[in-house]
Amino acid sequence: xxxxxxxxxxxxxxxxxxxxxxxxxxxxxxxxxxxxxxxxxxxxxxxxxxxxxxxxxxxxxxxxxxxxxxxxxxxxxxxxxxxxxxxxxxxxxxxxxxxxxxxxxxxxxxxxxxxxxxxxxxxxxxxxxxxxxxxxxxxxxxxxxxxxxxxxxxxxxxxxxxxxxxxxxxxxxxxxxxxxxxxxxxxxxxxxxxxxxxxxxxxxxxxxxxxxxxxxxxxxxxxxxxxxxxxxxxxxxxxxxxxxxxxxxxxxxxxxxxxxxxxxxxxxxxxxxxxxxxxxxxxxxxxxxxxxxxxxxxxxxxxxxxxxxxxxxxxxxxxxxxxxxxxxxxxxxxxxxxxxxxxxxxxxxxxxxxxxxxxxxx
Numbered sequence: 263x264x265x266x267x268x269x270x271x272x273x274x275x276x277x278x279x280x281x282x283x284x285x286x287x288x289x290x291x292x293x294x295x296x297x298x299x300x301x302x303x304x305x306x307x308x309x310x311x312x313x314x315x316x317x318x319x320x321x322x323x324x325x326x327x328x329x330x331x332x333x334x335x336x337x338x339x340x341x342x343x344x345x346x347x348x349x350x351x352x353x354x355x356x357x358x359x360x361x362x363x364x365x366x367x368x369x370x371x372x373x374x375x376x377x378x379x380x381x382x383x384x385x386x387x388x389x390x391x392x393x394x395x396x397x398x399x400x401x402x403x404x405x406x407x408x409x410x411x412x413x414x415x416x417x418x419x420x421x422x423x424x425x426x427x428x429x430x431x432x433x434x435x436x437x438x439x440x441x442x443x444x445x446x447x448x449x450x451x452x453x454x455x456x457x458x459x460x461x462x463x464x465x466x467x468x469x470x471x472x473x474x475x476x477x478x479x480x481x482x483x484x485x486x487x488x489x490x491x492x493x494x495x496x497x498x499x500x501x502x503x504x505x506x507x508x509x510x511x512x513x514x515x516x517x518x519x520x521x522x523x524x525x526x527x528x529x530x531x532x533x534x535x536x537x538x539x540x541x542x543x544x545x546x547x548x549x550x551x552x553x554x555x556x557x558x559x560x561x562x563x564x565x566x567x568x569x570x571x572x573x574x575x576x577x578x579x580x581x582x583x584x585x586x587x588x589x590x591x592x593x594x595x596x597x598x599x600x601x602x603x604x605x606x607x608x609x610x611x612x613x614x615x616x617x618x619x620x621x622x623x624x
Contacts, residue, residue: 266352270365271372273343274553278335278373282324285331289323290316297400304399318391322510325385328377329548330579336366336556337575344563359622363557370553374546381542382514393507401506418528419496422446427459427502435461435499440470442493451478456491467494496527509538533593533600540604551611552582558618578614582607 343349415427428439440459444452456470473488517539559574585607593603
């Protein structure tokens with residue numbers, strides 16, 4: 263790389279890390295003011311709050327706002343160069359516009375790679391720390407978030423077995439109204455019912471009480487009764503708990519395995535997890551697109567100076583976020599394909615980037 267490349271990349275990265283640090287401090291200050299009462303009730307020291315909550319909250323904010331940080335950094339650093347006529351000097355010296363954009367592409371790839379790696383491991387680990395604190399100290403009175411109690415629960419245990427549970431309590435790991443049906447050729451060949459069930463920590467399986475077992479055969483039905491009955495299911499207590507934060511705190515490898523397992527079980531409503539999986543790859547590409555869009559917009563010297571460029575940048579960033587939210591909502595609440603929902607903003611803004619590039623003065 264030439265001196266020009268190092269000069270632009272250095273300005274871009276320094277501005278990016280400065281804006282990320284500044285916005286992080288502001289976000290932490292706002293969040294701490296909102297949760298002051300919860301922090302006081304928790305009885306934790308300031309050091310414990312930092313290590314048990316903000317050590318996970320900060321990576322969460324970085325992952326959420328990373329594309330915005332990059333876009334602001336590109337707009338600001340490039341606009342400053344345009345105001346000081348540095349870009350005019352670079353282009354009049356014989357440097358083509360494509361050559362001028364090369365360091366932005368390299369810088370965008372570097373930042374996109376950082377986000378891609380963080381999305382797979384670092385940010386989910388941080389979300390696990392943050393969500394554990396949220397459940398324990400902040401959301402403990404909100405049953406819609408922690409889901410201690412679930413009225414009914416149905417799941418496919420394997421290819422031909424279906425399990426039903428009523429009144430499951432994830433805190434006590436107990437339930438009432440258990441039944442298990444096995445099906446062959448669209449007919450029930452086996453039925454097991456129990457008054458209650460609980461997780462047996464010693465045997466690592468489920469202990470049923472007041473059990474009635476029915477075996478259906480062509481020559482009749484056989485019925486057996488058991489006061490207690492241990493059974494191995496392809497279901498564990500953690501699988502029954504509907505964790506509000508689950509998609510955020512699973513690493514990419516764990517998220518893929520979770521989706522595959524739930525699809526085998528016939529679980530519905532997996533679009534939320536699929537969108538999250540695809541977004542972890544789509545968002546780094548968004549970083550690269552926003553980097554190029556910001557460079558093309560801010561490279562033109564205007565009377566409005568940096569202020570006009572930053573205003574245009576915020577408008578484009580807002581439209582990007584709005585498109586992303588709409589596509590996600592249509593996928594989670596409707597039948598919009600998760601892959602398209604995650605990548606739709608990139609498809610749209612790739613066209614925007616191409617249009618802006620063609621209209622930019624060369």
